[in-house]
Amino acid sequence: MHDLMAIITVCTFFLTVGFMFWRPNVNEAIPATVGAFIVLLTGTVSLGDLGSITETIYGAAITIIATIVMAIVLESFGFFNWAAEILTRKARGSGIRLFWLTNLFCFLMTLFVNNDGSILITTPILLMLLKSMGLKNHQKIPYLLSGALIATASSAPIGVSNIVNLIALKIVHMDLYMQTAMMFVPAFIGLMFMALLLFAIFYRTLPKKLPEVEPWKMTPGSHPLKGETPKEKFNGKFMRNVLIFVFCVRISLFVASYLHFPVALMAVIGSAFLLTWRWIYLKVPPVDMLKKTPWYILIFAFGMYVIIYGLRNIGLTEWLIEYLQPIISGSLLHASVLMGGLLSVMSNLFNNHPALMVGTLTLTNMGLDPLTLKVAYLASVIGSDVGSLLLPIGTLATIMWMHIIRKGGVKLKWAEYMKVTVLVIPLTVLFTLVLLTYWVSWIF
Numbered sequence: 001m002h003d004l005m006a007i008i009t010v011c012t013f014f015l016t017v018g019f020m021f022w023r024p025n026v027n028e029a030i031p032a033t034v035g036a037f038i039v040l041l042t043g044t045v046s047l048g049d050l051g052s053i054t055e056t057i058y059g060a061a062i063t064i065i066a067t068i069v070m071a072i073v074l075e076s077f078g079f080f081n082w083a084a085e086i087l088t089r090k091a092r093g094s095g096i097r098l099f100w101l102t103n104l105f106c107f108l109m110t111l112f113v114n115n116d117g118s119i120l121i122t123t124p125i126l127l128m129l130l131k132s133m134g135l136k137n138h139q140k141i142p143y144l145l146s147g148a149l150i151a152t153a154s155s156a157p158i159g160v161s162n163i164v165n166l167i168a169l170k171i172v173h174m175d176l177y178m179q180t181a182m183m184f185v186p187a188f189i190g191l192m193f194m195a196l197l198l199f200a201i202f203y204r205t206l207p208k209k210l211p212e213v214e215p216w217k218m219t220p221g222s223h224p225l226k227g228e229t230p231k232e233k234f235n236g237k238f239m240r241n242v243l244i245f246v247f248c249v250r251i252s253l254f255v256a257s258y259l260h261f262p263v264a265l266m267a268v269i270g271s272a273f274l275l276t277w278r279w280i281y282l283k284v285p286p287v288d289m290l291k292k293t294p295w296y297i298l299i300f301a302f303g304m305y306v307i308i309y310g311l312r313n314i315g316l317t318e319w320l321i322e323y324l325q326p327i328i329s330g331s332l333l334h335a336s337v338l339m340g341g342l343l344s345v346m347s348n349l350f351n352n353h354p355a356l357m358v359g360t361l362t363l364t365n366m367g368l369d370p371l372t373l374k375v376a377y378l379a380s381v382i383g384s385d386v387g388s389l390l391l392p393i394g395t396l397a398t399i400m401w402m403h404i405i406r407k408g409g410v411k412l413k414w415a416e417y418m419k420v421t422v423l424v425i426p427l428t429v430l431f432t433l434v435l436l437t438y439w440v441s442w443i444f
Contacts, residue, residue, distance in 0.1 A: 005042040006314040012038045013307050017350050020399070028396060029296035032303030044310040053305050059264040060166030061298045063253070064114055066267035067160075070246060071113045071121060072292050073274045076282060082239050084125045095207035099142060102126060103195050106147040110154035112246055114161045115385075118151040119397045119404070127408035133211050140410055142202035145420060146195070148401045149389055153194060153428075156385040157187040160253050160263070163301055164353045165381055168360040172377045176257035183378050186439045190386065190432030197424045245274065308357040317362040325366050332375050333437045339363070340379035340433040344387025344425075348394045352384040359384070375440055379433055387429045390421050 016035035020028050039045050045053075074080065087105060091098035109118040126147055130140045155162035159169050159179045169179060249270030256266040275286040311317075324342075328335045339359065346355035359380040363373055388394030392402050392414060405412060 005044055008042050009039055009044045009307075009310045009314055012042075013311060013350075013354070016304075016307060017354060020351065020396070027296055029299040029303065032300045032307070036303035036306035039307050039310040042310070044313050045306055049309055049313075050306070053302065053309055056170050057167050057301050057305055059262065060163050060170065061301050062264040063160060063166055063267045064163040064297060065293060065295070066264070066271040067113050068117050068297075069271045069289055069293055070249070070274050071117050072289065073271075073278050074242065074246070075121075076278055076284065077239070077242055079239055079242065080121060080125055082236070084129055088129065091210060093210050093212065095139075095210050096203075098210060099146065099199065099202070099206055100195075102143050102147045103150045103198075106151035107154045107191065110151050110161050111158065112250060114163070115152050115155035115395070115397045116400065118154070119148060119401050122147055122151055123401055123404045124408070127405065127410065131408075135207065137411055138205060139207050141412060141416070142198075142205050144405055144410060145412070145417070146198040146202065148398060149198065149421070149424070150191065150195060152389060152395055152397045152401075153191055153386045156382055156432075157184045157191070158254075159183075159381075160250070162385060163297065164356050164384065167301065167305065168356055168377065168381065171357075171360045171364055172373060174374060174377065175260075176263055177254055178374075179378070180254060182374060182440055182443070183381070183436070186432055186435040187382065189435060190382070190428055193431050194386075194424055194428040197427065198420070201420055201423060242274075242277075245277075246270075249274070304353055305357060308354055308361065311358065312361050316358065317365055320358075320362040321366050324362070325368075328366065328368065328372065328376055332372060332441060333434070335368075335372050335376040336379040336433045336437045337430070338379075339376045340383040340387065340429055343380045343383025344390065344429055347384045347388030348391045351393070352388040352395045355388070356380055356384040371440070371444060375437065378436055378440075382429060382432050382436065386432065387425060390418070390425045392417050 012035045016031045019026075019031040040047075083105065087098065087101050090101055106118060106122050109121050113121065123144065126143055127140075130143060155165060157180070159165040159176055169176065249267070252266050252270060253263050255261075256263050272286075275289065278284055279286060324338065327338055343352075343355055343359050346359065349355075360377060363376050363380070366373075368376065385395075389398060392398045402412070
């Protein structure tokens with residue numbers, strides 16, 4: 001009977017992940033909820049386990065929800081239209097300059113919001129911008145693809161930019177401040193290395209001279225995070241003040257982590273202040289956030305973790321420990337390269353959310369020394385945030401991105417996507433993993 005329940009749990013995991021790949025347009029919370037319910041019925045996850053699961057994920061989920069609320073408020077101020085106008089103006093007619101500005105914009109959006117939010121924000125803006133320039137399909141790809149890869153990979157430098165990173169931090173008992181101190185420098189340099197590789201690949205395709213574009217405006221409802229249309233157009237100074245405020249809120253999360261103040265509570269406080277600011281200037285009460293906030297993220301995170309917890313309870317992590325522990329315990333470099341490589345493969349096969357959860361739960365039961373555990377965990381994050389980009393189904397962000405660009409009329413086949421990523425992703429992952437090892441060895 002136990003073996004049957006274990007088989008059902010494993011099949012449920014594969015069917016849940018497979019359905020998300022097969023139907024990326026369906027809200028991912030639906031298959032995750034169905035899968036979690038089946039696992040609960042098998043008994044591989046008890047009702048008592050649900051308390052531990054809730055304690056693990058609630059802080060991460062609330063933090064991500066709070067940052068998405070901030071993104072919706074920013075759109076209410078017309079911030080993203082303003083950002084797109086700046087991109088056009090600063091490019092000064094140069095396709096190469098626009099390439100670097102696009103990557104910078106996507107990087108900053110991930111740092112200010114999160115990787116999924118960044119894809120939702122930047123991709124429709126870039127589609128409108130490139131369409132207004134009259135660029136051909138093959139000329140749009142460098143901006144859209146490089147922007148998506150940078151936006152998704154930019155969740156690696158700081159844990160607060162990805163819900164699964166935050167959940168994993170909780171599991172390994174590592175605070176946000178320490179994670180950033182150990183991770184930001186190697187991950188940021190790895191991102192620059194990735195951007196250079198992308199530039200080398202796309203250089204011949206990039207238009208050297210862009211056509212002049214008249215000021216344009218997105219049509220109402222064309223943006224997934226579209227908020228209330230502002231009654232007045234706020235000037236650059238006002239927008240910069242809003243941006244500075246958001247930046248201060250992000251910094252406050254790290255300060256809170258350092259002072260052992262709840263990071264989720266600090267994120268909620270920051271969002272509440274921004275909502276109040278909007279209420280004062282736009283006369284829009286915060287009640288609309290109840291409808292616009294993607295609450296399904298909470299359900300998705302909880303459902304997936306229930307399924308992963310079931311896999312742990314039937315012995316998956318024990319099996320992984322048996323094979324990985326002798327190799328990982330050898331040295332920091334072994335721990336980094338092995339875990340980063342393993343999570344890259346797992347993320348592309350099963351999606352990065354469940355892959356990182358499985359990897360992190362495995363690490364915590366290996367009996368590793370504290371430093372090796374931290375390095376192995378950070379390497380896992382690199383594998384799940386960067387290595388997962390080899391295939392367009394490795395992350396929910398890239399699945400959403402493929403759907404958005406197709407809806408925007410841009411054609412991109414898997415072969416064309418992988419023609420770029422097979423050259424960029426493995427090199428970037430290996431470079432970043434080695435750099436992580438030497439950086440951590442140096443600071444400790």
